[in-house]
Amino acid sequence: MWEKQFTYLSRRYQPDAVKTSNAANNMLVMSKAAFIRYLTSKTNSAIIPEPQNYTLNRPINEYIISSSHNTYLLSQQIASQSSIKGYISVLIQDCRYIEINCWDRNSRQPKVNHSRTLTASISFRKVIATINKYTFIKSRFPLWISLKVHYNPNQQAIIVNIIKEAFGSRLVTETLEDCNNKLPSPSKLIERILIKVKKPQIKKEPPASNFRGRRRGNSFNSPLTRSVTKAAMLMPSQSLPHSLMRGPSPSYHRPVRKTHINTMTEGGVRDRTSRSASDNNSGGEQNSQKTSTKIIKELGDLSVYYSGINYTSFNTAAAKQYNHIFSFIESRFTKYSHTKEQKIAVNLHNLRYIIQVYPNHTQITSNNFNPLLY
Incomplete structure (x- = not known):
């Protein structure tokens, strides 16, 4: 196969003056002139030529x-x-x-x-x-x-x-x-x-309370209940007991600790308290929020x-909207797409959505990063 390809290239790029000589009959040897013409030809181009007719009809x-x-x-x-x-x-x-x-x-x-x-x-x-x-x-x-x-x-x-x-x-x-x-x-x-x-x-701002007066016991405005409710707003729903998700109980209050996750945002990584979209999901409160x-x-x-939108996870509701786009600074994207599992997650996301990677802030001379990594 390679001999046939070599013979073809030798004949194609052999100068006309040499083609009639006896040396041209031995196609297992490429002359210097033919080799130079091959190196500078489109056949040896490192860039694929743009097709004349094409349609970009994929998403x-x-x-x-x-x-x-x-x-x-x-x-x-x-x-x-x-x-x-x-x-x-x-x-x-x-x-x-x-x-x-x-x-x-x-x-x-x-x-x-x-x-x-x-x-x-x-x-x-x-x-x-x-x-x-x-x-x-x-x-x-x-x-x-x-x-x-x-x-x-x-x-x-x-x-x-x-x-x-x-x-x-x-x-x-x-x-x-x-x-x-x-x-x-x-x-x-x-x-x-x-x-x-x-x-x-x-x-979202907490709704203004319309309650006036005073209640007795562990009412919704009591200090103990408020502390537990505030903690519940900061916790993922799956980490809270169902009793707390339904509301405070007079006879049972379980101490709650805040959990934190690292989130990758446009421009950096920050440590923030994790939240759940289902927390405090009562219709009345949502309608009254400013x-x-x-x-x-x-x-x-x-x-x-x-x-x-800011990146927190590929599994959020916002990350499933067809018209969203994540923008990552190159250093953070490289760091958080390093393992095999992370790369798979990125590839799966890119099957339907778009990700932008932009240069580090340290690229003050306007140099480009290596796009082949992405």
Whole structure:
């Protein structure tokens, strides 16, 4: 087999002047000229050539997306210049995932810059206009815009209007007709723009008590009951006795200890008290709870297929939503996908969903990490 392949290559790349000589008849030897022509030919290329005709009709999570981090920076991450040229450069190189860091620096108009650094700011409106101009010059496949939002609600409303006005019908604002509960394919998103933004984080406050007066015994407002109930809110449901889950008992109170788990979040690992979604799950309490959000609803609604959430586990309800995306810093992702079991969990998750890995904060010179590890 290899002899036939060698003979074929020898004949193909033999210079015309040599093909008629007697030396050319011995195809078990490749001449120097033929060898040089072979080394510099497309046959020996390390990069697979792009096919002329193809269709990307599989769900988008089955593809590797060419991405950019801190796209607006032209050089290192601490004190370099911010410029729209960063977006132009990556878009004409066929990058399909770019980032806009929206940081509030007491300006009336939204600005883009690297938070808590000495980098200069540029206009959010100019960034969006530049993206709209250069997005589909090199490629017609969809573009993802990752928004890291640190704006107040008023400025969030402004950027929503800027995005909608600039992108118009190109912007994906609702699920596609046949992709209501699954990720679409790149072919179905030709010349479309998708927004990725953090899912609005809802903070629950304890309901105000309508009770007035005084009760006797171990009532729901007694100190002993309150301490046990508070501990129950901080414990996983499976670690509590069923009697405590149903409510306090006058004759039995079991001491409860808090348990902690390590959770991997966007940007680091923190030690936090584990919680259960079923804790204090009475209808009356849920209806009376007040909510407050960091991301306004109008902005969160733009994240149709890519809603960013913090990682706690692959088994949570949020991790089963078809349109979520986990973002991991490279060091944490490497650390927590080291064992065979962890790798299997990541692979199973990626069969249906998307994971983003972004560079460490120590990559101040804007060097890329090795993508082959992921």
